[in-house]
Amino acid sequence: MTAYILNLLVLISVYAILSTTLNFIIGYAGIFSLAHAVFFGIGGYTAALVAMHVTPEFFVAVPVAMAAAAVTSLLLALPALRVRGEYFVAASLGLQVLAVTLFSEWKSFTGGIGGVIGIPAVELFGYPVYKPWQFLLMSLICLTIIIVIIRTLVHTSFGRSLKAIRDSESAALASGKNITVIKTLSVVLSSALAAVAGALYAFYMSFINVQSFMLDTSVLVMAMVIIGGTATVSGPLLGAALLMLLPSALTYLSFLPQTEIGSIQQIVYGMAMVLLMIFRPGGIVSSHPGGSK
Amino acid sequence: MSEQLMTAQETEKPASGSGFTGSTDAQDVLLEIRNLSKNFGGLQAINDVSLNLRAGIITTLVGPNGAGKTTLFNMITGHIPPSEGDVRWQGESVIGKAPWKIARAGIARTFQDLRLFTHMTVEENVLTMMESGSWLWQPGGKSRKAKRLDKVSQILEKTGLTDKRHTRALDLAYAERKFLSLARIMATDSRLWLLDEPASGLDPNSYNLFLQLLREEVKEGITVCIIEHNLDIVVNISDRIAFLDQGKLLADGEPQTILNDPALAAIYFGER
Secondary structure, X not given: OHHHHHHHHHHHHHHHHXXXXXXXXXXXXXXXXXXXXXXXXXXXXXXXXXXXXXXXXXXXXXXXXXXXXXXXXXXXXXXXXXXXXXXXXXXXXXXXXXXXXXXXXXXXXXXXXXXXXXOOOEEXXXXXXXXXXXXXXXXXXXXXXXXXXXXXXXXXXXXXXXXXXXXXXXXXXXOOOOHHHHHHHHHHHHHHHHHHHXXXXXXXHOEEOHHHHOHHHHHXXXXXXXXXXXXXXXXXXXXXXXXXXXXXXXXOOOOOOHHHHHHHHHHHHHHHHHHHHHHOOOOOOOXXXXXXX | OHHHHHHHXXXXXXXXXXXXXXXXXXXXXXXXXXXXXXXXXXXXXEEEEEEEEXXXXXXXXXXXXXXXXXXXHHHHOOOOOOOEEEEEEOOEEOOOOOHHHHHHHOEEEOOOOOXXXXXXXXXXXXXXXXXXXXXXXXXXXXXXXXXXXXHHHHHHHHHOOHHHOOOEHHHOOHHHHHHHHHHHHHHOOOOEEEEEXXXXXXXXXXXXXXXXXXXXXXXXXXXXXXXXXXXXXHHHHOOEEEEEEOOEEEEEEOHHHHHOOHHHHHHHOOOO
């Protein structure tokens, strides 16, 4: 039972990193991306390959994973952020579909459908980390650092510019903000930080394949942000916890057909999203139920 | 109808629009619009407009709805590229430049629909306008930051928004939003302000405060170009008036000349 709970907590903390980093661009910059799982995947694959072929040292594998995700995100951000918001959603969806194909077919990098197996235990200054509680501690520390980085950023002039762009791009332009550069930087940063979650996930599972980085994951993470509450610190954390606990909670409801838990879960997500958008568009954690940012 | 224009002018106008008493022809040209045109498909929104905005005065753009006044602002600030013509700011063409570069060059604008940063506080709205760059830290350290915050306080004091400093723009009353729009432009270091119907819908007290603020800023050296439908404001603050109709500049000159022209009044009130 303890192992089960620890496993759940590690996964919640990994997804909390994903939702927190996606919230940075959705909540503060107004950029809706359906490709967050791509950067989660690039982080995972890159960290796995570095660990297997170079060194499993955390402070090498994770920065390389972050750099790979940052560079890839530039490919999306530079052309796509020159256009209006809804086009970015379409472009990110295109990247997500493209990336799934690449993850499935680029066997030398991703192992294809079979994935990457035998990822060694991550090391911190030479000491291997393999126990679930150690992983939990490590991922919680990473989550905390990421929250501090994002919280600090949104209170700087960069953060104010992001929020200005979110509220009115044309007014931000008229106030002298180079919105293309600011939006690109925010996407690059968000993607690089999402790669940390990918690296942690790869090390924790010691096996990864494309199934973890598909469109479903991007939608799930976006649901975590929207249900929890955008532009808040605790919203994405709560969203991650709720949506990760939901499948487990459903299995305890004995009257539900256990073979249909997956479908029921999707129905519950969908209903929760619809009801929230109607009654509390700002998400569960929102000081202004009418829709706060 | 032209008689109505003259009555308003005679009863309410102070000695001169913004307090400037010399000939506006003698003023330096800050912004020069040359043969500017804009087509939207088959619609000619702006048709060969040439106009000079002179330093230190208030030029008012008047004309019926659809005359092309806001389109002109959009082209000056780079939000819409012109089909033909040139806009020269202090002698240098701004055509093809990004709106943010034009803003940093010293041309600031407001929007008819305000476009406030609605989920940010009043203080953040004003502070954001002062921060030309968007780096993590603004240059100058704590002392410059303290000066910026001090300037925010002064602007909020002038615009009567001190009590609303930590209120979100979304939660402000209509008149307060209008003044926040003005406060934001006051926070910039711009020499030219383009104001798109800044006083529409203001109550009499707010309206008087607005006029007082605008006059003070012009005395400080700000050049203003304002789009306005309210004839009281046109009469009270204009040093020059440019009259547009269907994309064409029909007249540009001293308020007396423009406001006394019965043909222009007929166009303005849709009587032609």
